[in-house]
Amino acid sequence: MALSRAPSQSLGISSYALEVNQALLKEDDDLLRQTFLSVFREHHPQLANKVDVIFALAQAWCMSESDSDFExxxxxxxxxxxxxxxxxxxxxxxxxNxxxxxxxxxxxxxxxxARLGEVEQATRSTNKSLQRLVSKLQIKPEDIYAALCSQTVDLVFTAHPTQATRQSMLKKYGEIRHAMDRLHNTRLSNYERLETLDEIRSQVQGAWRTDEIRRRKPTPQDESREGLTYFHExxxxxxxxxxxxxxTALKNVGQPPLPLDAKLFSFGAWMGGDRDGNPFVTPDTTRDVVIGARLSAVTLMTEQIEKLIYELSIWRASPxxxxxxxxxQARHAAGAEGEFLETKKNTYDVVFMSINEPFRLVLSDIRARLQRTKDVLHHCLEHSAVNVHEALESDPEAYADEVELLATLRLCYDSLISTGDVHIANSKLLDVLRQARIFGLCLCKLDIRQESVKHTEAIDAITxxxxxxxxxxxxxxxRMEFLVNELIGKRPLLPPDLPMTPEVADVVGTFRMLAQLPNDSLGAYIISMAHTASDVLAVVLLQKECGVTPMLRVVPLFETLDDLQYAETAMRQLYSNPWYFNHIKGKQEVMIGYSDSGKDAGRxxxxxxxxxxQEALTKVADEYSVHMTLFHGRGGTVGRGGGPAHLAVLSQPPGTIRGTIRVTVQGEVMEQQFGEKESAFHTMDLYTSAVLEATLAPTQEPxxxxxxxxKEMASTSCDGYRAVVREDDRFVSFFQSITPVNELGRMNIGSRPAKRRSHGSIDTLRAIPWIFAWTQVRFHLPVWLGVGDALNKMIAAGKLELLQDMYTNWMFFRVTLDMLEMVFAKADPRVVKMYERALVQPELHGLxxxxxxxxxxxxRGLLTVMKHSRLLSSSSTAFLQQKLQLRAPYVAPLNILQVSCLKLLRSIEGGAPVEALVPADYKPSEKAVALLSRGAEKHPFVAGIEDTMIITMKGIAAGMQNTG
Incomplete structure (x- = not known):
């Protein structure tokens, strides 16, 4: 079914296009469900009928909301x-899934x-943004060009454990998605359609026969490898x-193409560098992932160079x-008539090259040097004592960085331009030049992250x-006086015989390892839980003492509400320090945390x-003429600052985005934004257009x-949130009873522990399991708790019209409430009551x-302000409503099964004998025992309950993923 608009419809999100989308979604959902049930019936014919009945009952309950249907x-x-x-x-x-x-x-x-002009979406493409800036806002095209050329969006992939689905399963789902795309190609013949349906069935069967449970926790190296697959794909x-x-978009507004050195995007990573509360990220881990990323970069570039060798067979060239x-040629063994033989390593591919094909000669040299670079990196990987930076620098045939590579590619480009072969220059070679410029030979720069207290302990050990x-x-x-004096002074501070605790040794060891790694592989040093100016200078001093040259830029991460409020003071103190001001050379990066601030004070x-x-940090940076880049530490869920990328950027305070921004891409968001080529393209388009508009045409000041x-609402909301989460003595017990927070560790979805420290409860619990646990029971409490207090207080004070005006005309407020509405639509109080009845002690039912x-x-307060009769009642959310309705019958059985598993597991942990919990008439077959135990050295019944529990958590996570 093709996506097009009816002749009578004007360009826009027409009702016709909406109907088409809804019809396609229902059609595809039916197809994949029937395909899966067919596979399921093939393997489990007797159980298939039960699944059909359960699905039908779940549909009935979701539509009727009847207690009898639920029973x-x-x-x-x-x-x-x-x-x-x-x-x-x-x-x-x-x-x-x-x-x-x-x-x-x-x-x-x-x-x-939308790109073909058949429909138009609410978010603007870069092309539409350029047209709007020129035609409606009367901004000169050359000013837009200058802004775009200096713009950079830095996307940072993190290892935050929110992707519950195994990588092997994601690959199969990706193949299914590609087959579904082919299925909607109207040019498919009947044979091709049948073959595509067979491929879908094959992949569905492969997914079903794959163990969806991770049987061990991933290592940081595993997380890095999984993250790098998105670059390859x-x-x-x-x-x-x-x-x-x-x-092309620039050409449409009369401007030249982007210059060769433009860098609209750069990429970073935390996988293997984020040691905040993760004991498994060691100095050796960081070394491994840096080498692994460089090997990926070299491999990808080698593939591009080989394509160029075959493409650039041209004989004309510049002197x-x-x-x-x-x-x-002089560096290679000469053959007959000036030709030499080059054999690609590990292949049978032989290429004869002549001086009459100068591009091929030069490019073959690049390929040989890339191969030599790969050999050096493999040697470093096998020998952990080798200094990686020195190994690359000391080998004249290896590339230490991308500088020489870029110069040689530019030489080829300039030669083609000079001989009039402009179209050839601006074809594949231009693409490779841009890849070398953006990805270099490191692919993505690794950030290092550590908690501020660790650096304090290291300096304390020294003093x-x-x-x-x-x-x-x-x-x-x-502290500041001491740190500045040591930074100015030339004497070494770190004693070679310093006695160190394991924690201090890890901090010092990390800095010493950074000194041995190629600097172009390293990004920023992030200080989590930063509080003061001394937290920043402590890291600068430790870099100096451990020989990190040039130093990594140091980025304070302000997370809790108190830290956010102190951030301006801390940065002012840093900028006003002459040594530090000279050190940063007019540029500073500051990270703000959405997850922990939400956990601390409510959304x-x-x-x-x-x-x-953001306003305060921008103001103080302007006072000192410092260009500040804000690093947004967003999660995927609304409770952790998640939301559509375009709206997330445009809803920031006006004037705080000035051509540069950094944003984390976490967990399942990687797959959503970069798992498929169209999605990756769309993600880059949204960020580019949003940052350009935020830079050149910021929204009006509220x-x-x-x-x-x-401000009043925030205060009221914070008080209401903390009154429950921090001040109600019943809350922690209620939270641990009603949610599976204590069982989340069984999922093995990330390498780091759920808590920063082993002791404590809510305060030391990470924001991810805090949000994840409430999501499982479909209550989403961290997102809405306190909001009702704020809204209803304003309404009671006669300020409803004011709130409605704010919602209509203030992007920040509108996006905040729209995301809240989506969360309410995914919540289900009936499910919450089910968890409470089954799992919570009666004395806590009052809470x-x-x-x-x-x-x-x-x-009620939310709907009143939004002027909605019910959730998702506006035309713009009709498609979202359909998505949630289609998901609901799949999620409901998983919630019921999860409650049953939690009851059994907690009974077992409480000392109940397993035999008493197994149904008396249950006599499992040998096949059933194998299914339940999966090789686990425990009672098959217990192993089966644990696996079911994990599967329900993964399934509910898939059902609750951010549909905004």
Whole structure:
């Protein structure tokens, strides 16, 4: 079914296009569900009928909301045997993942149709942004060109454990998505259509027969390898295609193509560098992932060079290129008539090259040097004592960085331009030049992240050993004086015989390792839980003492609400310090944390705190003429600052984005934004257009009345949130009872522990399991708690019209409430009550009733402000509503099964004998025992319950993923 608009419709998100999308989604969902059920029936013919009935009952309950329908569904699920339970839970988890494939496929087709002009989406492409800036805002095209040429969006892939699906499963789902795209190609013959359907069935069967549970925790090296796959599959090849579209868009407004040194995007990574509370990220780990990323970069560049060798068979060349070709020839053994033989390593591919093909000679030399670079890196990987930086620098045949590579490619480019072969120069060679410029020979720069207290402990160990006193006990003034004096001085501070605890040894070892790594592989040093100016200077001093040259830029990460409020003071103190001001050379990066601020104060208070701190940080940077780049530490979920990329950028305070921005890309967001070529293209398009508009045409400053109102609401919201989370003695027990927070570690979805420290509860719990646990029970409490207090207080004070005006005309407020509405649409109080009845002690039910009442009050207040009769009632959210309705019957059985598993596991952990929990008449077959135990050295019943629990968590996570 083609995506096009009806003749009578004007260009826009027409009702016709909406109907087409909805029809396609329903059609694709039915196709994949029936394909899966067919595969399931083939392997489990007797159980297939039960799955059909359970799905039908789940549909009935989701539509009727009847207690009797729910009881029928619950009884059906309770009647399953343990081996049936694990299969049924896995079936519904698979169905949810397949449904997500249909959503991604439809989204990709809509995005492509939008670029073809068949439909128009709410978010603007870069081309549309250029047209708007020129025609509506009267900005000169040359000013737009200058802004775009200096613009950089830095996307940082992190290892935050929010991707519950195994990489092997994601690959299969990706193949299904590609097959679905082919299926919608109207040019398919009947034979091709049947072959495509067979391929879909094959991949569905492969996914079903694959163990969806990670049987061990991934290592940081595993996480890095998984992150790098997105570069191999979509980003590396997709970025030059996107830049070509930008060239065309610029041509449409009368401007030249992007210059060769433009860098619209750069990429970073935290995988293997984020040691904040992760004991598995060691100095050796960091070394491994840096080498691994460089090997990937060299491999990808080698592939591009080999393509160029075959493409550039041209004999005309500039004198400079001919001279370089002669130099290359002289370094190789000469053959008959000036030809030499080059044999590609590890292949049978033999290429004869002549001086009459100078481009091929020069490019073959690049390929040989890339191969030599790969050999050096492999040697470093095998010998952990080798200094990687020195090994690359000391080998004249290896590339230490991309500088020489870029110079040689530029020589080829300039030669083609000089001989009039402009179209050839601006074809494949231009793409490779841009890849070399953006990805270099490191692919993505590794950030290092560590908690501020670790650096304090390291400096304290030094000052205590030297008899200078305890650094930890000094006030901020004394700390700053000491740090600056040591930075100015030339004497070494770090004693070679310093006695170190394991924690201090890890900090010092990390800095010493950084000194041995290629500097172009390293990005920023992030200080999590940063509080003061001394936190920044401590890291600068440790770099100096350990020989990190040139030093990594140091980026404070302000996370809690108190830290956000102190951030301006800390940065002012740094800028006003002459040594530090000279050190940063007019550039500073500051990171703000969405996850921990939300966990600390609630989503609304955190959102406003982040808004204000961006304004304050920009103001103080302007006072000192410092160009500041804000690094947004966003998660995928709304509770951790997630949301559509375009709106997330444009809803920032006006004037805070000036051509540069850094943003984290976490967990499942990597797959959503870069798992498919169309999605990757769309992601880059959204960021480019949003940053360009935010730079050249920022939104208007909100009126003081709106600011005062928002400040009051944030305060009220924070008080309401903390009154429950921090001050209600019942809350921690209620939270641990009603959610599977204590069971999340079984999922093995990330290398780091769920808590920064082993002791403590809510304060030391990371923001991810905090959000994840509430998502599982479909309550999403961290997102809305406190918001109702704020909204309803304003409404009671007669300020409803004011709030409605803010919602209509203030992007920040509108996006905040729109994301909240989506979360409410995904929540289900009936499911929450089910968890409470089954898992929470009766004496805590009163708190549950209070929270449900707050939930309903918040929903009413939200709908009143938005002028909506019900959730997702506007035409713009009709498609989203359909997505949620299609998911609901898959999620409901998983919630019921999860509650059952939690009851059993907690009974076992409480000392109940396993035999007493196994149904008396249950006699598992040998096949059933194998299914339940999966090789685990424990009772098959227990192993099966644990696996079912994990599968339900993964399935519900897929059902609750960010559909915004």
């Amino acid at each position: 029928m569904l619950e009884k059906r699920l309770e009647a399953l045997t343990p081996d049936e339970t694990i299969l049924v839970s896995s079936a519904f988890s698979q169905l949810l 397949l449904h997500n494939v249909t959503e991604e496929s439809i989204t990709a087709r809509v995005e492509k149709a 979509t980003i590396y090849s997709g970025l030059p295609v996107f830049l070509r579209r930008i060239d 400079e290129l001919k001279e370089r070709a002669k130099q290359v 205590t050993y030297l008899g200078l006193g305890s650094y930890k006990e000094w006030d901020e003034g004394k 609304l208070a955190a959102a406003w705190g982040l808004y204000e701190v 009126p003081e009345l709106w600011r005062d109102t928002m 549950g009733d209070e929270l449900l009442a707050k939930f309903q009050e918040t929903e």
